[in-house]
Amino acid sequence: MFAVFKTGGKQYRVATEDVLKVDKIKGEPGEIVEFGEVLVVGGDSVKLGAPIVAGATVAAQVLEQGRGGKIIAFKKRRRKNSRRKIGHRQEFTLLRITEILTDGQKASKEVKPRPKRAPKPAVAADASEGATAESGGGSAKKAKKARAKVSASKTSASKASASKAPAKGKTAAAEGKKK
Numbered sequence: 001m002f003a004v005f006k007t008g009g010k011q012y013r014v015a016t017e018d019v020l021k022v023d024k025i026k027g028e029p030g031e032i033v034e035f036g037e038v039l040v041v042g043g044d045s046v047k048l049g050a051p052i053v054a055g056a057t058v059a060a061q062v063l064e065q066g067r068g069g070k071i072i073a074f075k076k077r078r079r080k081n082s083r084r085k086i087g088h089r090q091e092f093t094l095l096r097i098t099e100i101l102t103d104g105q106k107a108s109k110e111v112k113p114r115p116k117r118a119p120k121p122a123v124a125a126d127a128s129e130g131a132t133a134e135s136g137g138g139s140a141k142k143a144k145k146a147r148a149k150v151s152a153s154k155t156s157a158s159k160a161s162a163s164k165a166p167a168k169g170k171t172a173a174a175e176g177k178k179k
Contacts, residue, residue, distance in 0.1 A: 001043035024091040027062040059107030060095040
C-alpha cells in the first residue's frame with residue numbers, strides 16, 4: 001500500500017517503513033506525527049482525492065531534527081566594488097512512515113517494534129566467498145596486488161645491490177691499476 005501526502009508545499013509518495021526528509025515540522029525524536037492532507041491512497045484499488053482523500057491519514061515517527069549542508073549565496077557586481085556572501089542551512093525533519101490509515105482510523109501513539117531481518121545462513125556466505133575468490137573477487141585481487149608489491153620491492157632492492165657490486169669491482173680494479 002502506498003500514499004501521496006502533502007507537507008511543506010511538497011508532495012511525497014511513501015509506503016510503510018520508508019524513511020524520508022521533509023521540511024522542518026514540530027515534533028521531538030521518537031514522537032508520532034500525522035499528516036491529514038493525503039492526495040492518493042493506493043494498493044489493490046486506488047483512491048484519488050478531490051483534492052484530498054476523506055478520512056485518510058499518514059502516520060510517521062520523527063527520527064531526527066537536523067540541518068542540511070551549507071549553501072553559499074554569493075552575489076557580485078563587477079567594477080562596482082560590491083559583493084555579498086551569505087550562507088544558509090535548511091532545517092529538515094527525518095521521518096519513518098509507520099502507518100497509512102483510511103476510513104477515519106486513528107494512528108497509534110506508540111512506536112511498534114520493527115521486524116528484524118534474519119541474518120544470511122553461514123553456509124551460503126562461505127560458498128559466496130569461495131566463488132568470489134575463484135572468480136577474481138575483491139579479496140583475491142587485493143592479496144595478489146600485495147604480493148606483486150612485495151616482489152617488486154625485492155627485485156628493485158636486488159637490482160640496486162647488483163648495480164653497486166660492479167661499481168665496487170671497477171673501483172678496485174681501477175685502484176689496482178693505479179698502484
